Amino acid sequence: MTNDSYDQAARLLQEARALPNGDVQLRMTEEAVRLVDRSGDPDFQFYARLKLVEAATFSGKREKSLAAFAWCLSAFQAEPTRYDHYEHDLLWGFKYMLSEAIELPQISRAEFEQLAAQMVELYRRGGYNLRPVHSLQMQFAVSTGEYEIARAELQRYRRMERDPLADCAACEDSNDTEVAGLAGDFKKMLALSEPALAGRVSCATVPHDTCADCLWPLAMLGRYEEADANQRRGYRLIRNNSSFLRSTGRHMAYLVHRNRQRAALGILERHLSWALDTFQLWSQYHFFVAARSLMRLVGEKKTQIKLNLPAPFPLYQKSGEYETAVLVQWFEEKVNTVGERFNQRNGNQFATTEFLQQLEY
Incomplete structure (x- = not known):
């Protein structure tokens, strides 16, 4: 060079x-x-x-x-x-790899466990504890709908001391919120979210994700003034970064719940390109489920709709005119296809059954 x-x-x-x-x-x-x-x-x-x-x-x-x-x-x-001077950065990056594996249904349970075992070996070699490994195993169990496993992994990682490779407190609380969500414990979800929502803790993804994750429990508890405020605040934080596709889907789902079709359609128009372009299929699934709900809602009163959808969309019309039933069918097929891939990976029906209550409420 x-x-x-x-x-x-x-x-x-x-x-x-x-x-x-x-x-x-x-x-x-x-x-x-x-x-x-x-x-x-x-x-x-x-x-x-x-x-x-x-x-x-x-x-x-x-x-x-x-x-x-x-x-x-x-x-x-x-x-x-x-390369020992890069060890910390490499081991930190390993967390990103397991997090990515959760997003990919083509990575089997066995392959995920192989990655986790490799992570364990390297962490132990470096003298670090396994707090992040158990946290990631908890997150995997959340994505597969296995509450008892998720709760057990949460307890394991929380018993371990924090060391230089531990996630920040804001991220850990954010991840723990999802375990409470599996149990339908809305009050606990909000208690875990409160430090981030109040601004006492923050990081690169918090309160960005927190504002989205709190919308479902707030709605279920009828606390709509807080939910509306967090929806507006949270969307401003994530609207320019496609790494928040999952949370974008949660915002759209909440707006559908509130029957705010114009705002929800704005999210669909602005961010459908993210969903079409991503390899993160669990995040994509969130978005497609919310989009399906939106088009079903629109279709209750309209047979046609004018939308500014991105050119890569397979049904793209230069005129912007779309049949709502056709859009419902397209999103329905995507939801079924992606959801079934996760069911096959997970060995259960969680992705297409219980999980949907988090986005269709």
């Missing part, structure tokens, strides 16, 4: 770090990796890929992090002493 290319790559990484999470930051980081790869400088290649893992994760393009992380993991396992 020439000095100019090296300097350019370093500058791109520095500039990308100063940008908000999103596509521009990701593209700059990808270009930096391409420049670095011309060098054959393994240390810089390792560092740049760790930055790519982070940028891809927080831009909603986690699939672009997989190859980069695999490269780093392979290099670390081959020469752990050489």
